[in-house]
Amino acid sequence: MxxxxxxxxxxxxxxxxxxxxxxxxxxxxxxxxxxxxxxxxxxxxxxxxxxxxxxxxxxxxxxxxxxxxxxxxxxxxxxxxxxxxxxxxxxxxxxxxxxxxxxxxxxxxxxxxxxxxxxxxxxxxxxxxxxxxxxxxxxxxxxxxxxxxxxxxxxxxxxxxxxxxxxxxxxxxxxxxxxxxxxxxxxxxxxxxxxxxxxxxxxxxxxxxxDTKTAEAVKLTENIFRSVNIAMVNELKVIYAAMGIDVHEVLDAAGTKPFGFMKFTPGPGLGGHCIPIDPFYLTWKAREVNQPTRFIELAGEINTNMPKYVIQRTLEALNTKKKALNGSKVLLIGLAYKPNVDDDRESPTYKLMELYEEMGAEVSYYDPYIPVIKPTREHAEYAGKESEEWSEERIKSYDAVVIATNHNETNYRELAKWSDCIIDTRNAMKEASQNGKQVFKA
The missing domain is CATH 3.40.50.720 (NAD(P)-binding Rossmann-like Domain)
Structure with missing residues (x-):
């Protein structure tokens, strides 16, 4: 034909x-x-x-x-x-x-x-x-x-x-x-x-x-661009926190500039099928042609380390309550890698689960989009684990609540009333915190 x-x-x-x-x-x-x-x-x-x-x-x-x-x-x-x-x-x-x-x-x-x-x-x-x-x-x-x-x-x-x-x-x-x-x-x-x-x-x-290799390079470039910029704001988050500056306020203000600035937001690490993976496809291929990828690899290192920063902030938050992470009950809000979807591919929440458990914490999660964890290639050990019930009694039973994904369906005002130890990686509590209650940003 x-x-x-x-x-x-x-x-x-x-x-x-x-x-x-x-x-x-x-x-x-x-x-x-x-x-x-x-x-x-x-x-x-x-x-x-x-x-x-x-x-x-x-x-x-x-x-x-x-x-x-x-x-x-x-x-x-x-x-x-x-x-x-x-x-x-x-x-x-x-x-x-x-x-x-x-x-x-x-x-x-x-x-x-x-x-x-x-x-x-x-x-x-x-x-x-x-x-x-x-x-x-x-x-x-x-x-x-x-x-x-x-x-x-x-x-x-x-x-x-x-x-x-x-x-x-x-x-x-x-x-x-x-x-x-x-x-x-x-x-x-x-x-x-x-x-x-x-x-x-x-x-x-x-x-x-x-040709096909150009099209293949386009996809990698798009997501490496995002990975590098997310790494930058993640690094700024850590630096500004040490200075007593709210990185989200900085980014909101910088975002009002109508040219020369593109706003990215920090988080607990990278998720989704593409952004955490694509840079490694290029760095692997670049080795074949003896070309370094220092900038890309540095961004990957920063993003990979963000869950450890969340753990550190959790330790600091629990310390103000005279509690140790070892033996504490931790609730992770959001298993999906981004808001308002049921997509948990490469979600940083899984890495947080692993790190908290390594530190001796008892870990649960709440996600209205993912009532039960399905079997995955990387996290088969969590298959069948069910989302926690959203109620005052259950939320109050946790020593720390960590917001990993900011779903719109989550009632943050209720969370502010029910928990006295909240670690917020997404700036979700910006409008919800009441009575001067401290929220630890991570």
Whole structure:
């Protein structure tokens, strides 16, 4: 089939989109294409996710019930765990995890295994797009060789390959998948043209770049930018606290400057799938070309150490109550890595749990978005742990309450009444503290 025929099928919306991985990236992407009338088939090894999509049961809270019901009742959308059906899709968009291993190096296991599976079912004229965050060169040096070896086909001649990094911001009401411009790099001009045409059907804007490694570098650059700036304000928080200056007041005032300043806010550490991980993908790749990444690594060191600073502030707070951390009961407010979502990937709250327990504390958590901790790759030991009940009696039973994530649903005025030892890492108590009660900022 010629490229013009493929483009014509996209325009006529008979071009079927296949999405591999139906999590925080893949599920919104499925919905985005479906809304524009494109036929979609989703693939996932997790049968529960597949069943939930096909029955309309929500499993990502902020995406809502209405979306799931519409997907379930659609005659142009379905989900399956049968990967032998990969050849039914005209495009295969891979949205699988790219974590770090124990040495803080890229773990490409999910990408490699998924690509091998795709190669076994790959047919002529299919378009394969990697959306997972990765290091520059992944598509050309890893993906294409696996696809060609497993299928016996030739990239650029028999099938198309592109890279387009996900840019999801879970829970952001202003920018959903359809409203975020899509950076696209292709393995050749035909692949670039086909991938851009596909995304143009559902995304507000496509941003073509010269090749796949450039697109891969764009994603890393975006999140390294955030990591470095968050590290800066985290360091300023510690410095200003030692001087008796409120860093949040400083940032609020600095943020009134209409040019030359971009406000970032400090916290207890980095969370989410991208920002804590992406810098390490570049530093790993940079070693191959003998280039140092001192600035990026320093930012990573600062952000990684923030949970230890929270522990230190907790020790100081408990000391004012003539209590030790060892043997104290600590409640962590917020397990999700950011406000108002149920996404706990790489959440710094998990690191805080570990550190408090190492110091001999008894640790619980409260999060209205995560009533029970699901099994995760990094924190399997916490699977099944349940969120604490929100009540005066329960809150008063804790020696210290630590605000790790500032969900809007949390009643901070009640918290101010019920707890006399609050450690606030998010400036959540700014408006809620009463009667001059001291809140320890961390």
């Amino acid at each position: 010629s490229l013009s025929d493929q483009l014509d099928r996209i325009n006529k919306k008979t071009f079927k989109v296949g999405i591999i991985g139906l999590g925080y990236v893949g599920l919104p992407l499925m919905w985005t294409f479906h809304k524009k009338g494109m036929p979609v088939i989703g693939y996932d090894i997790d049968q529960d996710k597949v069943d939930n999509i096909n029955s309309g049961k929500p499993y990502i809270k902020h995406l809502g019930k209405e979306m799931m019901e519409k997907l379930a009742n659609s005659d142009i959308c379905e989900a399956t765990s049968n990967f032998e059906r990969l050849d039914e899709a005209d495009a295969l968009l891979m949205c699988v995890p790219t974590p770090l291993n124990h040495h803080r190096e890229p773990d490409m296991t999910y990408v490699e295994e998924t690509t091998k599976t795709v190669s076994e079912q790959l047919r002529k004229d299919q378009l394969v797009i990697l959306e997972s965050t990765t290091y520059p060169g992944t598509t050309e040096d890893l993906i294409i060789p696996i696809l060609e070896k497993g299928s016996g086909l030739k990239a650029g001649e028999d099938f198309y390959v592109a890279y387009s990094p996900e840019r999801e911001d879970p829970g952001n009401p202003d920018f959903n998948t359809s409203k975020i411009p899509k950076v696209v790099g292709g393995h050749g001009n035909d692949a670039l043209m086909l991938a851009c045409a596909l995304y143009d059907t559902a995304i507000v804007q496509t941003v073509p770049v010269s």
